[in-house]
Amino acid sequence: NAGVMQNPRHLVRRRGQEARLRCSPMKGHSHVYWYRQLPEEGLKFMVYLQKENIIDESGMPKERFSAEFPKEGPSILRIQQVVRGDSAAYFCASSPGYQEDRGGGSPLHFGNGTRLTVT
Amino acid sequence: SQQGEEDPQALSIQEGENATMNCSYKTSINNLQWYRQNSGRGLVHLILIRSNEREKHSGRLRVTLDTSKKSSSLLITASRAADTASYFCATDGGWWDFGNEKLTFGTGTRLTIIP
Numbered sequence: 001n002a003g004v005m006q007n008p009r010h011l012v013r014r015r016g017q018e019a020r021l022r023c024s025p026m027k028g029h030s031h032v033y034w035y036r037q038l039p040e041e042g043l044k045f046m047v048y049l050q051k052e053n054i055i056d057e058s059g060m061p062k063e064r065f066s067a068e069f070p071k072e073g074p075s076i077l078r079i080q081q082v083v084r085g086d087s088a089a090y091f092c093a094s095s096p097g098y099q100e101d102r103g104g105g106s107p108l109h110f111g112n113g114t115r116l117t118v119t
Numbered sequence: 120s121q122q123g124e125e126d127p128q129a130l131s132i133q134e135g136e137n138a139t140m141n142c143s144y145k146t147s148i149n150n151l152q153w154y155r156q157n158s159g160r161g162l163v164h165l166i167l168i169r170s171n172e173r174e175k176h177s178g179r180l181r182v183t184l185d186t187s188k189k190s191s192s193l194l195i196t197a198s199r200a201a202d203t204a205s206y207f208c209a210t211d212g213g214w215w216d217f218g219n220e221k222l223t224f225g226t227g228t229r230l231t232i233i234p
Contacts, residue, residue, distance in 0.1 A: 004161070033221060042207060043162070043224040056221050091161055095220055105150035105169065105211065106220060110161030 002027065004094050005074075006111035013118050019079040019086070021114045025094030031055075032075040033093045033108060034067055043091060049075060050097065082118045089113045124225050125208060131231040138195040140228040142208030143188075149211050151184055152222065153193050156205045165193075165206075195230075203232045 005024040013019050025032050030051050035043040045059040049069040060067065064082075069075040079086055093108035126141045144151070150169045154162040168175045168184045168191065175182045181194040195202055209222040 031220060035224070042226040045221055045223060048219070048221040056219055093162075097220060105152070105167055107152060107164035107167060108162070108209075108222060110163070112159075112161045 004092055004109050004111035006090075006092050006114050008114060009112065010115050011117070013082045013116065015083055015118060016081050019082050019116055019118075021077040021079075021090050021092075021116070022074045023077070023092030023094075023111060024074040025092075026109050029094035029096050029109070031095045031097040032069050033095070034075075034077050035091045035093065037089045037091060037113070046077070079116075082116075084118045087116055087118045089115050125206070125228045127228060128226070129229045129231070131233060132198060133233050134198055134200055136198055138198050138202070138230055138232075140193045140206050140230070142191045142193070142225055144191075144208075144210050144225075145189065146212075148186075151182075151191050152209045153180075153182060153191075154207045154209060154224075156207065156227070158204075162207065198230075198232045200232050200234050203230060205229050 004026055007022050011019055032049045034046040036046055037043045047060050047067045048056040051069055052071050064080045066078045091110055091113045093110045095106040095108050124143050132138055148170055150167055152167045153165045155165055156162045166175060166177045166180055166182050168182050170186055173184060179196045184191045191208055205227045207224050207227045209224045212219050
């Protein structure tokens, strides 16, 4: 009965290093969403993926950020050459995707996030 | 641009009172959802209301939706200390973004229940 699992829970990186954040969706969910949250702010959409496909990456910065959701294994959000401004909480959510019989609108199930600190 | 904006940004009430939070959005939607976030944790889904619905209840929660005003409200009745959290509304992209299940979240209301 595992929910969305994110690891690591906390990640500290020095400027210029790479950060890899992992997300395992709920069992039976094939859609993954990544969001970023700054302190005292709401969630900013980054990217929406289905297995092996990127559905919507309109919120992803053009450089240094990439995401994948391979056929096997967790979804990975990768940040290259991190800068202090990348410090934030990164949340992953999953859903079963669009369900026509329900008219769409599946609730998202969130993990507890990865808190990235760039020093 | 940010789809949802919650009002007020922060709300403190006595335990047992009712708490009302409002959300306004800018473009057409298929559905609107409310989520709760406890400090340091992920968001938890509370309730979903579709664009053809006006009101929905779940336990002590009551959600209304007014598509003509592009606004929604979340009412928590008989508040408890455990209701202390941030509350967010989230909207989909509407019919023009059919099949895209991503949600856009508002800035949230920080609710504090005083025992």
